[in-house]
Amino acid sequence: MSELIPAPHSLVAGSGGEVRLTAHSQLYAGTATEGVGHWLRTVLREATGLPLHEGRELDDSYGDGIGLQLDSELGPEEYRLVSDESGVLIEGGSAAGVFWGAQSLRQLLGPEAYRRAPLRRDRAWAVPYVTIEDAPRFRWRGLMLDVSRHFMPKDGVLRYLDLMAAHKLNVFHFHLTDDQGWRIEIKRHPKLTEVGSWRARTKFGHRASPFWEEKPHGGYYTQDDIREIVAYAAERHISVVPEIDIPGHSQAAIAAYPELGNTDVIDTTSLSVWDNWGISLNVLAPTDNTLRFYEEVFEEVLELFPSEFIHVGGDECAKEQWRQSPTVQARIRDLGLADEDALQSWFIRHFDNWLTARGRRLIGWDEILEGGSRAEVRAPVESDEEEGAKRPLDEVGAPPAGGWGSRQGIRAPGGETTKLGLAPGAAVSSWRGYQGGITAAQAGHDVVMCPEQQVYLDHRQDGGADEPVPIGYVRTLEDVYGFEPVPPQLTPDQARHVLGTQANVWTEVMEDHARVDYQTFPRLAAFAEVAWSALPAPAERDFAGFEQRMTAHYRRLDALGVAYRPPTGPLPWQRRPGVLGRPIEGAPPNV
Template sequence: MTEVIPAPRSVVAGSGEVRLTAHSQVYAGTETEGVGHWLRTVLRQATGLPLREGRELDDTEGDGIGLQLDPELGPEEYRLVSDWTGVLIEGGSEAGVFWGAQTLRQLLGPDVYRRAPLSRDRTWAAPHVTIEDAPRFRWRGLMLDVARHFMPKDGVLRYLDLMAAHKLNVFHFHLTDDQGWRVEIRRHPRLTETGSWRARTKFGHRASPLWVEKPHGGYYTQDDIREIVAYAADRHITVVPEIDLPGHSQAAIAAYPELGNTDIIDTTALSVWDNWGISANVLAPTDNTLRFYEGVFEEILGLFPSEFVHVGGDECLKDQWRRSPAAQARIKELGLADEDGLQSWFIGHFAKWLSARGRRLIGWDEILDGGLAEGAAVSSWRGYQGGIAAARAGHDVVLCPEQRVYLDHRQDGGADEPVPIGYVRTLEDVYRFEPVPPELTSQEAGHVLGTQANVWTEVMEDHARVDYQTFPRLAAFAEVAWSALPAPGERDFAEFERRMAVHYRRLDALGVAYRPPTGPLPWQQRPGVPGRPIEGPPPNR
């Protein structure tokens, strides 16, 4: 079998190879021109071959590449045939053709991922093979938290390329939190003028005595966001923005103190939070707050065309609402039972507001508390139970349980693991993750849109640390999200490891600072920086 990751549905090997030459051409049929441009660009960079644009499919005969649609295939399904006539990739849509082109790239060898040729006289060849393939899930996601540690735009574009190389298609962009606001909102300029930077940063877990005593910050202009969204779309990735409310909002309150519970605290004294954890400072349940965030979301909708908009909704501490006469009066006015009902009112307002504009709200599983508006979806993070409850109530769900696919969790129990957080989640653990809870009926399981790996960056101070925590486990996750199960509950990890031996060379060519199978390299360690390890195995469900 070819060393393709994620594993294709069907592979039939042939006995020869297609060699790319100075005469090879790439033909892109109607509605596949974007894939043709992308493929010629990356192959030209790595091979140095001209790979001219073919005018007819016959131009590819023998040593060329053809791309075209086949309406008989599913939307993201593709067929790749490499034989004596050349390479032909057909897809049910341009997305399907693009995923087939990603597979072809893997077939050409690890050095095809480099940005310049290592040699001008080497042979580039794809084996004769027929591959038929389609994804298991429509939502194959990666969440990247840029609020805790900002990732400059070029780093975000790089991660979109890494996602595409692994056939992931949803980029959940966590843009706001207590520790920073990362997107320009023109009608509320202080969100970035004040909210996008903090005076210092905790180094390690929140119990650590260590600090980085320098300002940290950054944000994306609206043009940056447009570029990111367009770059993702060219790679058939949907960008889902997250704007947190009503908790995880201290950066917004620091910028606009009137958003906070001003009747019980002096919100003008707040700054963007420099520590980790969950801030007690939450949004005040006022009409002014609703109007403010409606203005935020109006600009967000103009930047992100995605069906879903994420509103967070998790870890909203309610002590301020309990102590606030204004919040208690609002609970009584609305006829709510308690503070949980007040959070549900917040979420319900924006679910209806987004629905009226043709969008759908999605939030972390706490938004189920108190009932959820029709059409809203759930990111199930506290285990499987939120996903099970959401699916049984008729809501769509994305499974991303902390115990399984939070990639900030440590990869090994060794003492040299940098800033160890949470449970040990090895490459094999992630590979054996099963997104669909067996408790669901087939009808209920139909509400599982897919799955997502989450990268929270409290202890990831730069892109090399993000790489270390994310890879190679994202490769295992990608196979979970894309490839059908060989049989219920069965995946062959030994066979996956065999393919990973080649995939590590692809990651090397891409410049990914992954965790080696033998453990962290000296410069990947963080001796003396306290983490938050949790002893024992994580819960099974």
């Protein structure tokens, strides 16, 4: 009973009794909780074989049943679960709160409650007497999944939504476009998927690896697939935030429509979808034609995704072609901009204002604060030479007077801007450490904390030689459990701009769902507790207690079929002997 993950705010054991679910048990769903009732009845019927007939009303006669209802005195995602002689009652401030309570109920029933069919018909199902009162720490508890580098078929995405829900995560950041593949159907521009959704071959391992997967790789989601994913997520109270990456990470789009690239610098008609990793030098040309093309893309994206936020990427935009292009240089002069960094800021602000005018909010990686290159210490490369490690923003020092991007504080037509040059509603995904988020919050922008050094789950989990394709820093389960999303540099008022946090899963070296599982779990369980629970300061957290609770959670993951990294290290078939990665030795200290 004390093995719940994430840990609830309050759990008080009852007098030692239990509610036994039987063939006569009913499940009652009150007004506005019918969807939760349908979900709960479905998963419990599958696992237990019990019919869980629909109850007609909530009263004391359902002593062996389950009741779901709203309580207006609770917060939107807050819930109360009471199991006693009257049965199991879950109350929430909204259907979302009731749903999170239902997730806790499933954990109380044991790991077998996560199976798709009952293991034996004579098993007794019981919920111990308990009172749980719980609410999340953050409103944004996210997972970013990169389906551009390696495509994940729709069923795999739906599976990850279920895994997110089981961990009380509620924002799915869907990275749909990049140099290596375009994954969403855009009807006005069909070549984006006809050409941009597949590549002829794929590098196996990091770019230094000599190995290639010599077969086409690709796939995309039709608009009906997207509608299904969004609806499936909504049933689980998960918001889907799409990412269309601009103006960098766009080679797949340029391969499909060469006129989007810098045609006066290179022959863009010769480009194909990129088959290597890293940062391509081929970026969008900042022309009116490009702006209108992507407006048409975003028009269809807005029809498919009802989310408040739309992610535009904005990261790692190489400036070499812009510096060499007479057309781009003339545009910089015509706009009265200082340089290529200011041009990238102008490009992002165009879509910031465009989205704001349509009632949505732009969110982008922290480069949108300053144009994308001030924190880089090397130029992006497209060769097979080893990439120099990027220094995180934390190591660059304090921002210049007025904050990063103060040189680009130009008022864009049609909307107000802050001192960072963004519309007030724009938000920042702080990935290069904490400093981008600190700067944004201090300027009044909302922030999602996802620093590479703490919550990039593509980074290796151990320093041992058996880790498959080791990437980045060593970040153990304990390291993730010690992550603190709110930097101490922020005042209480500034800290309120931290919407929450998310873990990011980049899939360059994850060729299938088993590799994604291995990198993501069990660390996502630790992250989920950081995002949900009111934990003490990192130095005071009880990791030993969390590890003990993970003993039961591993059995839940087994029942769900998750190919997680075992605590003793990778299984033989999880290793990738001889395949080179890009491990980084050492790391800046945590904030």
